Amino acid sequence: MRKKRVLLLSEGFGSGHTQAAYALAFGLRELDPGIQTRVIELGKFLNPVLGPMIVNAYRKTVVKQPKLVGIVYRRQYKKSLNRLTQLALHRIFYTHTSQVINQLKPDLIVCTHPVPNAVVSRLKRLGLDVPLYTLITDYDAHGTWTSTEVTKYLVSTPLVMQKLIDRGIPRQRIEVTGIPVHPNFWHTYDKAEIHSQFGLKDMPTVLIMGGGWGILNSDDLLAHMTEYRDRVQLIYCVGNNEEARDRLLADPRFQHPNVKVLGFTREVSKLMDVSDLLVTKPGGMTCTEGLSKGIPMLFYEPIPGQEEENCEYFVNNGFGEMLESTDTIEKWFHLIQEPYAAVQYRRKLLSKRNQQYNPTQCSRAVLQFMQ
Template sequence: MGKRFLLVTEEWAGSGHRMAALALEEAVRYGGGGTLSAKVVGGLETASPALRELSRLFYMGMLRHAPLLWQRLYEGERLWGATLKRPLAWWLSQTLTEQLLRVEQPDVVVATHAYCLSALAMAKKKMDKPFHLVSVPTDYHINPFWVHPEIDSYIVAHQQLADVLESDFGVRPDAIRVFGIPVRPVFHEAGKRDKSYWKRQLGLSPEPFTVLISGGEGGRGGMEQVVRELAEMEEPLQIIVITGNNSALYHRLTEWASRRASQHRFVMKGYEPQIWQWIGAADAYVSKPGGISCAEALALKTPLILYQPLPGQEWKNCAFLLKHGAAVLAERPEEIRETIGRWRVREEWEHAVEQMEPLRRPESARQIAEYLLRV
């Protein structure tokens, strides 16, 4: 039997962390040629389902009712980092050791969410069989949640984050790898096709400028406001709306579009498991800046318009992408219209795609897997 890999994640704060773990599981299995074991597990789901539900309710409640307070709490990251690294980590480490690590006996443990990372670091010291612990931040930002002296390897999205690990946290350079945020290997393959191919595959019209609007799994980010604003544009658009699991929004927009006489074509979708096809077909992608969503758009060379970022890591992602010229931030729906009007000029659109190139890491999952198989 080859190496045993354990990928620990969370999904209660959005699907991106789990998608990163699934990307690595797939890449590791493929790279290992069937000679290893790889398993994705939820950290809190294993250690404390009650705490998982409490954390979910708290997080969703703060985003809904007190987003600015959540931003202040997030920016007080050293306090939260201390909590996750000491009392809570000690308690969680007991359960993770007994219910997960001693059962699975992993050689490599990879964390794509920070909640249980310090607990895993504490548990590592208790294990008779040592394992290699890997921190994989899934955003374009580093905070203390992701750092611990017992972590063996850090895999980050960009050299700027590697520099922060060295300068702010004293992490050794040889423990850091800049491979990018892991996206599923299918995104790398999909990126080899041009947009006309994906439009044909999906039965879309090849000519109109195509805008994809998505608010993640929960259909957040003022999507309805954006759709209504774009509907007022004079030149025809192809508008794809993916509402995720937000069925109320899906039905509301579908009914609205069916009653509207328009020069635009509207395509309404709910949860879409093959999202790479729709991102691949789009000429512009209006989204909130989750780390995985942005990495997927970069992989598929689809220019990003960021709208209504959630407080916390999404504000940080937004600042990073704007600094590198790899996205546009629209603070008002009218600014989305203005950007799309500008990108209709082919040279302007091609320039937006070129700006994304330095941050693209479509082969991130394969490169990470190759590294993990060697450690």
């Protein structure tokens, strides 16, 4: 008997979209090992030279002109990608998408980025007979995600569902599933083993993330955090940004046994387990990973648009706070040094998480369709 196949299409405009696709793929296989999954960043796959160039140009725009990104986001907020735009995308960048789909023969397509979602929607209008699920990977519903050809929307919260309903999407085509995270974030790891693996101490710990795109630039706040290095362990994750890593390592303030500067790592789930506080950009995926671990979060420099919406959701629901000044650092760094207060706060967040989020729900929603 032929195994069921799920094709997950994403794009590399920020790592969260593709991470969500892989997380859903892992979750599906963990629930049903008989399902075959394939994750593709479509633009890069079809255009291995041009695709990364476009992503790099977008990254530079985000870093150097974030206000422009916000203006474009809001200007197009209520608009779906029109048919002329979809046609242009298909002919210029995605000409061979139908060939890929015909070759892989999926029983279901899941898109975790608006662009492949629009491309597949156009193919469905032209006769493609494969169900299309759209997984919205933020805590907002921008118009570019929407299309009449979508079979079902998988969304993060009831608020996002209501935004889609307000745009005329039928309620029965929307399911609140939360954003999937990798199964690594479903588990709790042994802290002693993690301390040994990374050379960490058993002491109050802060995990700082977000330098992969060169946007960990709040030097004054970073410097202020190092003033606690005798009492608080600091772990800086800068991803593949070697320039940022070299800059931090060369700074005497970061040359301390209680300060770790890490490059790219696949062990973020473990680092969250031994951390008492997460300082991060409010990307939809990172926030959901923090939510799954029940770790309090401080958000800095949200990109205008979806990151602002993500930040608003998590702050309003008590999972985090904006990092606006050194006073915020003082407050939280003192809290995590009080063992009882830190443990009680974490328990409160885990209880709230259990009420609002089930890490397997998105995978189960897709699996239910496959059966």
